[in-house]
Amino acid sequence: MKRVSRPPLIGVTTSITVGKSPERAYVNSAYVAAIQEAGGVPVPIPPQLDATALAEILARCDGFLLTGGGDMDPAAFNEPPHPTLSEVAPARDRLEIALVRRALESGKPLLAVCRGIQVLNVALGGSLFQDVATDPGTEIQHQQEREQKPRDEPTHPVKVVAGSRLAQLLGTTELRVNSMHHQAVKALGRGLVPVAFAPDMIIEGVELEDPERFVLGVQWHPEELVSRDQAAARLFRAFVEAAASPKRPPS
Numbered sequence: 001m002k003r004v005s006r007p008p009l010i011g012v013t014t015s016i017t018v019g020k021s022p023e024r025a026y027v028n029s030a031y032v033a034a035i036q037e038a039g040g041v042p043v044p045i046p047p048q049l050d051a052t053a054l055a056e057i058l059a060r061c062d063g064f065l066l067t068g069g070g071d072m073d074p075a076a077f078n079e080p081p082h083p084t085l086s087e088v089a090p091a092r093d094r095l096e097i098a099l100v101r102r103a104l105e106s107g108k109p110l111l112a113v114c115r116g117i118q119v120l121n122v123a124l125g126g127s128l129f130q131d132v133a134t135d136p137g138t139e140i141q142h143q144q145e146r147e148q149k150p151r152d153e154p155t156h157p158v159k160v161v162a163g164s165r166l167a168q169l170l171g172t173t174e175l176r177v178n179s180m181h182h183q184a185v186k187a188l189g190r191g192l193v194p195v196a197f198a199p200d201m202i203i204e205g206v207e208l209e210d211p212e213r214f215v216l217g218v219q220w221h222p223e224e225l226v227s228r229d230q231a232a233a234r235l236f237r238a239f240v241e242a243a244a245s246p247k248r249p250p251s
Ligand SMILES: [Mn+2]
Pocket: 142, 156, 178, 179, 180, 181, 198, 204, 219, 220
């Protein structure tokens, strides 16, 4: 395994304004900061990129971070839209689904946060609960912003499956996480294993069953927690470290 001597380039997907002018691509600073603190160089990947630009960026980046954001278009998993959907951006969905597939083909590490775990799941053929509060329904508040809780305040517990890659990287099987998601993983995508759960059994973490691959999704927002939570900081360091240690593409 050959180490790259330069800091790894981490492609970071961005949000896009929906129904506002001018159209903008943007990303929360916390993602940029978390990657830099872990030793990586963030490279924004906006949905406006065409196929040529995207292919160039995918070829040059050493790892990819799928960021949080609005709801996915449920057409991607063949379900009619729930009335509570918001900030649906099909161009972003398309770009991120393509990115997941290419990242998997290339063998490069992928960390998927919040909306990202949902995109990862759908890209692999899975489906989503479109409004966790009513479907499947839960006593847990998965949208803490509704109670004016700060983004970096953990609000519900998560249990991580012992022996999973995620447990290994976090260094623990029990943690408290922040929670800012409207949707959640329903049917699992191909090759994904659920490795973290909220007390209501909502899936809060997935990883690829292939233990050689760094492909991880978490439903919470570790990028908001790195300065106060060792587990979150370890996760980002492990991700950037994996990107700095390229493996051969899977055969
Ligand atoms: Mn949650």
